[in-house]
Amino acid sequence: QVQLVESGGGVVQPGRSLGLSCAASGFSFSNYAMHWVRQAPGKGLEWVALISYDGNTIYYADSVRGRFTISRDNSRNTLFLQMSSLRADDTAVYYCAKDVRSVAGTGGFPYWGQGTLVTVSS
Amino acid sequence: SYVLTQPPSVSVAPGKTASISCGGSSIGSKSVHWYQQKPGQAPVLVIYYDSDRPSGVPERFSGSNSENTATLTISRVEAGDEADYYCQVWDGGSAHWVFGGGTKLTVL
Numbered sequence: 001q002v003q004l005v006e007s008g009g010g011v012v013q014p015g016r017s018l019g020l021s022c023a024a025s026g027f028s029f030s031n032y033a034m035h036w037v038r039q040a041p042g043k044g045l046e047w048v049a050l051i052s053y054d055g056n057t058i059y060y061a062d063s064v065r066g067r068f069t070i071s072r073d074n075s076r077n078t079l080f081l082q083m084s085s086l087r088a089d090d091t092a093v094y095y096c097a098k099d100v101r102s103v104a105g106t107g108g109f110p111y112w113g114q115g116t117l118v119t120v121s122s
Numbered sequence: 123s124y125v126l127t128q129p130p131s132v133s134v135a136p137g138k139t140a141s142i143s144c145g146g147s148s149i150g151s152k153s154v155h156w157y158q159q160k161p162g163q164a165p166v167l168v169i170y171y172d173s174d175r176p177s178g179v180p181e182r183f184s185g186s187n188s189e190n191t192a193t194l195t196i197s198r199v200e201a202g203d204e205a206d207y208y209c210q211v212w213d214g215g216s217a218h219w220v221f222g223g224g225t226k227l228t229v230l
Contacts, residue, residue: 047219108155
């Protein structure tokens with residue numbers, strides 16, 4: 001069965017960096033686009049970034065562009081999110097999610113990890 | 123940027139029908155997906171491509187999409203349906219995925 005397991009969350013000071021990982025199993029990771037989605041405490045879902053199956057197409061939400069970097073290692077079935085210049089409003093649970101397609105498109109996200117909490121605080 | 127508007131809350135008695143709207147400019151021309159999220163859990167896809175149900179989702183869940191409003195309908199509501207519901211679309215113009223603000227469904 002499809003499994004997505006995020007790791008790397010924690011408490012980080014404003015302005016610092018943090019990296020998240022998402023280990024995927026149960027499907028052909030290299031065939032699917034992947035996403036990061038976040039949810040601030042008590043708030044709604046916010047899409048963060050998308051990477052195509054081969055890593056050649058990447059899109060970011062305006063709120064993180066230039067600060068966050070999404071990447072993937074298909075040989076290790078792992079998705080990454082490198083976050084820099086972190087701000088208090090980046091505090092959220094970060095989920096990785098599997099797309100139904102290999103590239104950006106109109107399909108939904110049928111599988112999600114359980115999330116990892118990132119807290120930006122001094 | 124594209125905006126999806128949902129009512130913050132909807133209340134319904136058990137056994138009745140709940141309708142949750144998702145408004146957006148010409149949303150009828152886009153594919154809409156719906157997620158259910160219970161407290162402390164990850165979102166679960168309950169409707170995709172406007173009206174299709176993933177395997178395991180009860181037939182009580184249905185969706186429609188036309189003109190400027192998409193709707194998630196839950197028939198014969200049960201206490202276990204109490205959750206937050208989010209609509210989602212792909213905005214090709216900005217190359218962004220967009221979520222609605224979410225609707226808290228309360229079962230009275």
